[in-house]
Amino acid sequence: MTQTQKIDLLIEARWIAPVDSDALLEHHAVAIDNGRILALLPSNQARRRFQPARQRILDKHLLIPGLVNTHTHAAMTLLRGIADDLPLMEWLQKHIWPAEAAHMSPQFVLDGTRLACVEMLRGGITCFNDMYFFPDASAQAASELGMRATIGITTLEFPTPYASDADDYLDKGLAVRERWLEHPLINFSLAPHAPYTVNDASFERIATLAGQLALPIHCHIHETQQEIVDSLKLHGKRPLARLHDLGLTGPGLIAVHAVHLDDGDIRLLAESGSHVAHCPTSNLKLASGIAPLKRLLDAGINIGLGTDGAASNNRLDLPGEMRLASLLAKGSTGDAAAVSARHALRMATLGGAQALGLATRIGSITPGKQADLCAIDLSSSDCRPCFDPVAHLVHVAGREAVSDVWVDGKCCIEAKTLLANSPNNLEAALTLWQNRLEVCR
């Protein structure tokens, strides 16, 4: 007689999309112990083999890997909707920058990132790649909420309330990283803001640090046509070529936006093994354009999806980005088969994990990986009928259908009610921030 094995958690689901293959498993279960995925097997076998301390039966649900938000500025939730429908420079110069200059502080970042984490967890995101200021506060918010995060060591040449020059940004960021080195959920990246805000010497220091510390590099690249024109004038080359010459391209680089790309740019990204964080909503809202997603995928470039910050989106909604990525690719190429639902799901999970250098630990429902999971309830009338659960996830179900979220096997569903019950009095903090920021509009 076989003995049953004691485990922490068994999740049985009507459908499971593990993403490490295109398979769609039916009536399967995920066995979880000590935060990791122990096994993925038919539910009836799992019941015989395991003796779980806790059990969750998702009989009308699709279980997928937790979503990975490959680019955001989490704390900017506090600036959500502070100025919309404005030309880019007016938006930045008259609204966003003045508000940040007046209010940015560790407390701003802590409260804003808490709010972002609540929103992201409610919508199925279990990991985010952040670029903002006061990284210690971002890391604290993510760890409080039990969310996985790659915190950017943001670098700029010009001063902000956080730091004075590039070396100051880097030194402060590296010191914060030291403090969080042992935390299981918190990782770091080097995050030079953009080619037009960071000089060659700083990029060279960043390239060296990336190699020494094995950190990914998280950088806005080719978001607008103007930055390419300016770079050609100033440096005699396109921004991506400049980064390549400075040693920043490669499997460690996450090129954010990558909207304006010629064939040479795409070849350079592909041949270097660089990743792209595709942010379709933000690219439309700021009128940057439509990134050539299908061409990037056809070139074999790994893609993650990002929401960007809530000031330019204004939702941290990765299911929404999946849908828009698929729709835009079809509409802009004339090919209705471009970027299928399966492609979109892969980008939003494993693609993001690969970009962050975390694919051995997260991004798919694979035994040995951490149990970062998301369940989508497909039983509401808005989702009926349902013929293909993965297509429904992308084309039908919104983030409102997310029912359960686990990070490292720990249920984060309490995030759904977190705002009301916040031990940090986030509700009161949000009212305070709104009143303060109102005057910046």
Added chain:
Amino acid sequence: MTQTQKIDLLIEARWIAPVDSDALLEHHAVAIDNGRILALLPSNQARRRFQPARQRILDKHLLIPGLVNTHTHAAMTLLRGIADDLPLMEWLQKHIWPAEAAHMSPQFVLDGTRLACVEMLRGGITCFNDMYFFPDASAQAASELGMRATIGITTLEFPTPYASDADDYLDKGLAVRERWLEHPLINFSLAPHAPYTVNDASFERIATLAGQLALPIHCHIHETQQEIVDSLKLHGKRPLARLHDLGLTGPGLIAVHAVHLDDGDIRLLAESGSHVAHCPTSNLKLASGIAPLKRLLDAGINIGLGTDGAASNNRLDLPGEMRLASLLAKGSTGDAAAVSARHALRMATLGGAQALGLATRIGSITPGKQADLCAIDLSSSDCRPCFDPVAHLVHVAGREAVSDVWVDGKCCIEAKTLLANSPNNLEAALTLWQNRLEVCR
């Protein structure tokens, strides 16, 4: 001493966007009696002036006119997700048409339209413009659910399970219209399917009928480039020019999709006073392209928003279409100020009402109009902070934030639970349809 007036319903709201102007009213109330809006006034005055039988206080909500879905094929909810991510002709010929040929019936249309009405009401839509078969069943479903509808007298040259030729479609549709003439919520349009499926003689009969019966004309126009190429070959003119020569353009025409338009087409639409039903999600998903929304608005053409049917979207989600219309217009023109949230809200309400010829009765919160209303709860953490409620409606809040819906002053919020409690056993019918349709995939 002023005497108070007895009324059916008083709705007090934190914010009201009446849409007949760009005003945003705070702490105002809508007084409703006998299904109509009696007054719109500050809440404290309303409490003194009226004695309502019922009262609703929306203290964290934005109240807007009920949303108008200017183009859909409601019953196609039953084909939601039956085939996604496929090239257009494979999708139509191998999946949609065979499924319709095998299953379309009055019961199919009744059940499918019921499901569509539930979804639309849950998402704030109070009126829809439908084009499908068995119009008696569509009208029955809408009236059962208390929803306003303009039912298309669909016309094609080729036979379907519903009718044999254009005259048969028209005669059957006109007979159905006779039966519903007195119903307060049900209106009709003439709905020639498209220039490439209807011949000149039928269009001429339709133009005559439109004039005699004062009915709008609801027609797919310039959805794809191919139909323009074909029309030039067959008729020696573009489809829109042909319709114009046949007398169909004018304030009665709702041109659906209108994706591929040259300057002459836009001038023709503008000068004739024709309306456009803009369906951005469907246009992307079927790879038709991106309609030139900003150019249409700049030309002074009235625009309504449509979801299209659930086989090509796959959500009947007008808040989603508002957001996408605004985003796409920005991203495709390079102008971040293009199609503001206020523009989008206007298209989704008053623009749609004008297109349907119903603007004297619905489309704005104006005394004298019917009380078709929608409330959006902006208090969830995903909507915090909130600086501009109308911008938040479009760029932040999804349809999941819709809390209350009224048609003719009657609360339809029970639609939220309608599926479970359906007196028509819709739940069982949906399971049946899913099983039947599964074999068509």
